[in-house]
Every structure is written in C-alpha cells, then in structure tokens.
Amino acid sequence: xxxxxxxxxxxxxxxxxxFDDFAQQHEASTLGMWTFLVTEIMFFGGMFLxxxxxxxxxxxxxxxxxxHLDIVLGTVNTAVLIASSLTVAxxxxxxxxxxxxxxxxxxxxTVVLGLVFLGIKFTEYYHKYEENLIPGWRFQYPxxxxxxxxxxxxxxxxxxxxxxxxMIIGIGMFLVLGVAAWKGRYSAVYYTPVELAGxxxxxxxxxxxxxxxxxxxxxxxx
Amino acid sequence: xxPTRVYVAVFFALLVLTAVTTAVSFVDLGGPFNVITAVTIxxxxxxxxxxxxxxxxxxxxxxxLFAGAALFWLGIMIVLTVSDYLSRGWVGPFExxxx
Numbered sequence: 001x002x003x004x005x006x007x008x009x010x011x012x013x014x015x016x017x018x019f020d021d022f023a024q025q026h027e028a029s030t031l032g033m034w035t036f037l038v039t040e041i042m043f044f045g046g047m048f049l050x051x052x053x054x055x056x057x058x059x060x061x062x063x064x065x066x067x068h069l070d071i072v073l074g075t076v077n078t079a080v081l082i083a084s085s086l087t088v089a090x091x092x093x094x095x096x097x098x099x100x101x102x103x104x105x106x107x108x109x110t111v112v113l114g115l116v117f118l119g120i121k122f123t124e125y126y127h128k129y130e131e132n133l134i135p136g137w138r139f140q141y142p143x144x145x146x147x148x149x150x151x152x153x154x155x156x157x158x159x160x161x162x163x164x165x166x167m168i169i170g171i172g173m174f175l176v177l178g179v180a181a182w183k184g185r186y187s188a189v190y191y192t193p194v195e196l197a198g199x200x201x202x203x204x205x206x207x208x209x210x211x212x213x214x215x216x217x218x219x220x221x222x
Numbered sequence: 223x224x225p226t227r228v229y230v231a232v233f234f235a236l237l238v239l240t241a242v243t244t245a246v247s248f249v250d251l252g253g254p255f256n257v258i259t260a261v262t263i264x265x266x267x268x269x270x271x272x273x274x275x276x277x278x279x280x281x282x283x284x285x286x287l288f289a290g291a292a293l294f295w296l297g298i299m300i301v302l303t304v305s306d307y308l309s310r311g312w313v314g315p316f317e318x319x320x321x
Contacts, residue, residue, distance in 0.1 A: 213260035217247035
C-alpha cells in the first residue's frame with residue numbers, strides 16, 4: 001500500500017522538503033506566479049495609463065493615426081491568441097489527467113498558434129515600415145501633427161512589442177515544457193509547471209484583449 | 223477538475239465578444255460611448271479568461287486576493303493620475319490663485 005505522499009515523493013523533484021505535501025507546494029507555487037503577474041499588471045498598466053492620457057490630450061491625431069492599423073489582421077490575431085489560450089487550458093487539463101500524448105499535442109498547437117500570431121504581427125510591422133510610420137526612422141505623417149502621431153506610433157510599437165516579447169518568452173517556455181512532457185515528467189501527481197506557464201500565457205492573452213480595442217478599434221469614432 | 227466543455231464554451235464566448243466589439247467599432251455611438259463599450263467588453267473578456275482559463279473561480283481565496291490586489295493597486299494608479307490630468311483645467315494658472 002503506497003500512500004499519496006510516497007507516490008508524490010517518487011516523482012523526481014515533485015515536493016521540496018519545506019512543504020508538507022503536493023497541495024501545499026502547488027498553492028505556494030501558484031501564489032508565487034500570481035505575485036509575478038501582479039508586477040506584470042502594474043508594468044503594462046503604467047503603459048496603458050500613459051497611452052490613455054496622451055490619447056485624451058491628442059484625441060484627433062490619435063484617432064486617425066489608429067486607422068493606419070489593419071483592423072482585419074488585428075481581429076484575426078485576437079482570434080488566434082484566444083484559440084492559443086484554449087489550447088493551453090486543454091494542455092493543463094491533459095496534464096491533470098496524465099494524458100501525455102494529448103499534453104504534447106496541445107503544447108505543440110499552442111506553439112504553432114503563438115508563431116502564427118507573431119508572423120501576423122511581423123507582417124503588420126513591415127507594413128508600418130513601408131508606410132514610413134516607424135518613429136525615428138524616416139517617419140512621415142502628412143495628415144496631421146507629425147509629433148503627436150509619432151507619440152501614437154511610439155506607444156503602439158512599445159506596447160505591442162513588449163507584448164510580442166512576452167509571447168516569444170512564452171513560446172520558449174512551452175518548448176522547454178514540451179521536452180519535459182516528452183520525457184513523461186508531468187502527470188496528475190505533478191503538473192505545476194504546466195499550470196504556471198498557462199497562467200503566464202493567459203495573462204499575455206489578457207494584455208492583448210485590451211491592446212486590440214484600444215489601439216485598433218477606437219480610431220473610427222472617438 | 224474542470225470539464226473540457228467549460229473551456230470550449232468560454233472560447234466561443236470570447237470569439238463572439240471579439241466579433242461584437244469589432245462590429246460595434248464601425249458604428250458611431252456618440253460621445254464617449256464607443257470607448258465605454260469597447261472597454262466594458264474587454265473587461266468581460268478579461269474576467270472570462272481569469273475566472274475559467276486561469277482557474278480563479280476554482281482557486282483558494284488567497285489566490286483571488288492576490289489577483290484582486292493587482293486590480294486594486296492598478297485602480298489607485300489610474301484614479302489618482304486621471305483625476306490629476308482631468309482637473310488641471312478646473313483652476314486657473316497658479317499666479318491667478320495668488321491674487
């Protein structure tokens with residue numbers, strides 16, 4: 001007869017000695033991840049706040065500058081990112097059920113969807129390059145105050161760029177998790193890394209959920 | 223464990239809300255209502271992701287407290303900063319107040 005604690009102890013690195021059991025360690029890890037996400041929320045929150053203030057100050061220029069963003073590509077990318085959040089949730093679910101093949105499948109699908117998002121994002125950046133809408137790089141804006149428009153595009157590149165950097169890090173995390181999952185490290189007994197990477201990915205999804213309407217949609221009528 | 227159909231239902235709800243917010247942006251609602259609608263839909267989507275995908279609905283109260291603390295401090299930052307910028311025009315220049 002093997003107790004739950006002994007079963008957990010046999011999984012390599014599953015329960016560190018300072019914790020009573022898996023549940024306590026899992027709770028501590030989750031709170032640690034949420035603490036990190038709090039700092040991330042404040043980090044992105046500061047940029048959103050700066051954007052909101054400049055948008056209200058230079059409403060007219062920000063309005064028609066945002067019409068230079070591609071609403072179709074933006075909407076498609078939103079759907080792609082939401083789909084990747086679903087595949088992450090299903091990956092965590094597969095890990096909780098000790099389904100190794102399903103876990104590997106959903107991790108791979110998440111990486112593919114993340115790369116599709118970054119590919120579309122890169123296409124949009126390239127269009128901005130062609131239209132001379134990158135501040136500091138042959139920036140031209142004949143339709144209105146070029147200085148104010150440059151502030152809009154600076155926010156656009158800083159915030160979507162920082163978001164894209166988070167996605168690149170997330171994709172790297174899922175690749176590392178995929179290797180460990182391939183070796184059979186995760187099961188119903190121990191799946192904390194999959195769950196924590198999922199929390200991070202969903203947070204990055206939430207950032208985009210706000211970036212999309214505030215940058216792509218509000219230019220039409222604001 | 224959360225049934226898979228919950229995740230799928232949340233996924234479709236998020237897709238519908240994305241379609242709605244994009245469609246509404248083509249309509250002029252007048253005044254600040256385009257902004258209000260867009261932000262409201264984004265907040266609903268955030269809650270769906272946080273409650274179900276991030277398991278907050280099924281988490282311990284301590285975890286919910288951590289997430290709530292983030293929103294609380296974010297709220298302090300936004301309310302204090304915006305109240306400063308919005309109220310700057312309410313008073314005249316500093317010299318005028320001294321007279």
